[in-house]
Amino acid sequence: MNIKITMNKDYFEIIRAGINxxxxxxxxxxxxxxxxPFSGAMDNRxxxxxxxxxxxxxxxxxxxxxxxxxxxxxxxNKINIVITGDVIFKIRKKNNxxxxxxxxxxxxxxxxxxxxxxxxxxxxxxxxxxxxxxxKFQWGSCSVNIKANIGSNEGKKLNxxxxxxxxxxxxxxxxxxLNYFNSKIENxxxxxxxxxxxxxxxxxxNFFEKEFxxxxxxxxxxxxxxxxxxxxxxxxxxxxxxLLKGVIQVPGDGNPIIMMSDHGTIGGYPKFGVxxxxxxxxxVQISPGSKLKFKEIDxxxxxxxxxxxxxETQNLISQI
Amino acid sequence: MIKNISNLGDAALYCDFGIEVNRNINSEVIKYFKAIKExxxxxxxxxxxxxxxxxxxxxxxxxxYGEIKDKIxxxxxxxxxxxxxxxLEIPVCCDTSFSLDIERLEKKLNSSKQKILENFFxxxxxxxxxxxxxxxxxxxxxxxxMRAQRLETPRVKVPKGSVGxxxxxxxxxxxxxxxxxxxxxxxxxxxxxSTKEKEPNLINPxxxxxxxxxxxxEYKNYNE
Numbered sequence: 001m002n003i004k005i006t007m008n009k010d011y012f013e014i015i016r017a018g019i020n021x022x023x024x025x026x027x028x029x030x031x032x033x034x035x036x037p038f039s040g041a042m043d044n045r046x047x048x049x050x051x052x053x054x055x056x057x058x059x060x061x062x063x064x065x066x067x068x069x070x071x072x073x074x075x076x077n078k079i080n081i082v083i084t085g086d087v088i089f090k091i092r093k094k095n096n097x098x099x100x101x102x103x104x105x106x107x108x109x110x111x112x113x114x115x116x117x118x119x120x121x122x123x124x125x126x127x128x129x130x131x132x133x134x135x136k137f138q139w140g141s142c143s144v145n146i147k148a149n150i151g152s153n154e155g156k157k158l159n160x161x162x163x164x165x166x167x168x169x170x171x172x173x174x175x176x177x178l179n180y181f182n183s184k185i186e187n188x189x190x191x192x193x194x195x196x197x198x199x200x201x202x203x204x205x206n207f208f209e210k211e212f213x214x215x216x217x218x219x220x221x222x223x224x225x226x227x228x229x230x231x232x233x234x235x236x237x238x239x240x241x242x243l244l245k246g247v248i249q250v251p252g253d254g255n256p257i258i259m260m261s262d263h264g265t266i267g268g269y270p271k272f273g274v275x276x277x278x279x280x281x282x283x284v285q286i287s288p289g290s291k292l293k294f295k296e297i298d299x300x301x302x303x304x305x306x307x308x309x310x311x312e313t314q315n316l317i318s319q320i
Numbered sequence: 321m322i323k324n325i326s327n328l329g330d331a332a333l334y335c336d337f338g339i340e341v342n343r344n345i346n347s348e349v350i351k352y353f354k355a356i357k358e359x360x361x362x363x364x365x366x367x368x369x370x371x372x373x374x375x376x377x378x379x380x381x382x383x384x385y386g387e388i389k390d391k392i393x394x395x396x397x398x399x400x401x402x403x404x405x406x407x408l409e410i411p412v413c414c415d416t417s418f419s420l421d422i423e424r425l426e427k428k429l430n431s432s433k434q435k436i437l438e439n440f441f442x443x444x445x446x447x448x449x450x451x452x453x454x455x456x457x458x459x460x461x462x463x464x465x466m467r468a469q470r471l472e473t474p475r476v477k478v479p480k481g482s483v484g485x486x487x488x489x490x491x492x493x494x495x496x497x498x499x500x501x502x503x504x505x506x507x508x509x510x511x512x513x514s515t516k517e518k519e520p521n522l523i524n525p526x527x528x529x530x531x532x533x534x535x536x537x538e539y540k541n542y543n544e
Contacts, residue, residue, distance in 0.1 A: 029365040030357075030366055032367065032368040032375075032377070032451070033353065033357075033449075033450065033451070033525070034451065034454060034512075034521045035450055035451035035453055035455055035456055035494075035521075036454050038365075038366070138514070148453065148454055148495075149514075150454070150514065191327070191329050191330060193329075194326065194328055194334050239372060239373075240370055240452075240458075241368070241370040241373040242368025242369075242373065242451075243368075244328065244331070244377055247328070264453070265451040266368070266370060266451040274328060274329030274330070274332075277330050299327050299330055303330055303384055306330060306380050310381055
C-alpha cells in the first residue's frame, strides 16, 4: 500500500531569484587572519530595522537583494514579511494586488506572492520574515560570500526554482509600521589613509574637490570609481597588508576602489583614505552611474558622527 | 617591537613594525598577533597580521581608537608563551600536467626544471601570513636566483592545490581562484578545510613548512 506523506512544512518558492539575492546577517568576526572577510548585510541600519519590524532578534539572517529583487511564493499558513530600503514591490493575493510600502509589515497566506521589482535609486534592499529561514551557519554566520563560496545556501546566491524552508514562525503576527525615509548622502566623509603621502598634490586636490561616478563594476567586494586620476608619485605598490571595509585603495591606473563587505583580506595597493563608519550604510546605496564627492574629516569628528548615527539608529529601533 | 601606531579610519589600529620584509620583523608581528588574540580584548573584532604590519579592527559602537591603542601599548607581550608554531610537510607533485609555468620560469630564471625544483624542495619555509583567499599561506624565503615576477596576465582560474612562486614567496591556492603566481606543482593535501569550524587552515603564521616531492601515482593515491 502506498502511503503519501504530506509535508506540512512552510517554505518560499523562488519563482525569480533576482540579480544578486543572498542571505546576510551581522557577518563573521575574527577570521581576517586566515583570509575570510567580514561579509554581512551591506546596509546595517536597514538590516536591523527589517528584523525589528517583524519582531525578530536583531541579528537573524535576512534576504538581501540588489537592484532587482526576487519573486517569492509563500507556501504555509500565515507569516509576516517586511521590506526595508528604498524598494518598489507588490504583494499578490488571490483576488487583489497591493502596492507595497517599505517599513510596513504584510501578512502572507498560502499561495500569496511577493514581487520585488527594483530598488529605487539605490542598490540594496532587505526582506525579513516573522520567523527564521532554515539556514546553515558557517563560522558563526549565515552570510553568503559568493566569490569565496562561504555561508548558507552553499555559499551561493539564490537561484530560480529553489525552495527556501522556514524553520520557525513567530506566534504573534502583529502589524507594524515605521515612518522612515532613507536620506541620500552627497558628500562621503573620509579620513586620510596610511599612504596618503604617496599621492601628488594635484591628485589629493582632485580627490577632495572633483566629482566621481560609481562604476558598473561595483559589487559586494568593492566599489570602483571613475573620475579624475589620483596620481601616485611614490610607489603604486605597497608590501601586502590587511584591508578593511571602507578602505580606499588607489592602484596604478589612478582610479580609486572602495573596499566593501566581501573584500579580499589582504591587498598591495596604497591606501589613500578610509570612509568613516557613519557614512558606510549610505555609501553602499549609491548606485552605478551616480555621482559622489569626498570630504576630509579627522578622527574625532568621525567618532562623533558615528555616535550620532548610532543614536539615530537606536532611536528608530525603539520607535518600532 | 611596534615602531608606530596610527589609526586606519575610525575603527582600526595600524601597527607598523618597519619597512623591511624579513623573518625577524614578521616574527614580532606574529608574536603580537598571538598575544592580542589570546587576551580577547573587548571590542576587537579582527586582527590581520601581514609581513610587517598588524591591523587591529574594532567595533566602534563598543570601543574606540584611544581605548584600544592604550590597551595595546600597555600589553606585556612577553607574558605570552609562543610555543604554538608547527612544523609541516607538504607533498607536492610537479608532473608536467601540474607545473603550468615551469617553462616560463626556466626562461625568466635562466635555469632548468630540474635545478629549479631541486632548489625549491631543498629548503625550509616560514609562513609569514595567510589570506588574500581563505587559508592561502605566504611562505618564504626563496633564494635570490629563484625570484620571478607575477604573470603579466593573471590566470582566470588557478586549479585548487596549485603551488606557486612569486618574488621571495611560495604559496598554495586553497581553492580554485584567479591568480598570477608561477605555478610549479600541486598538492593533494587539504590546506584549507571549510567544513571545520575551528582552525580550518592547516598552515598558520609562524609555522615552518617543507615540501616533499611525490610522483603522479603517489598524488593519485594520496586521498584513497
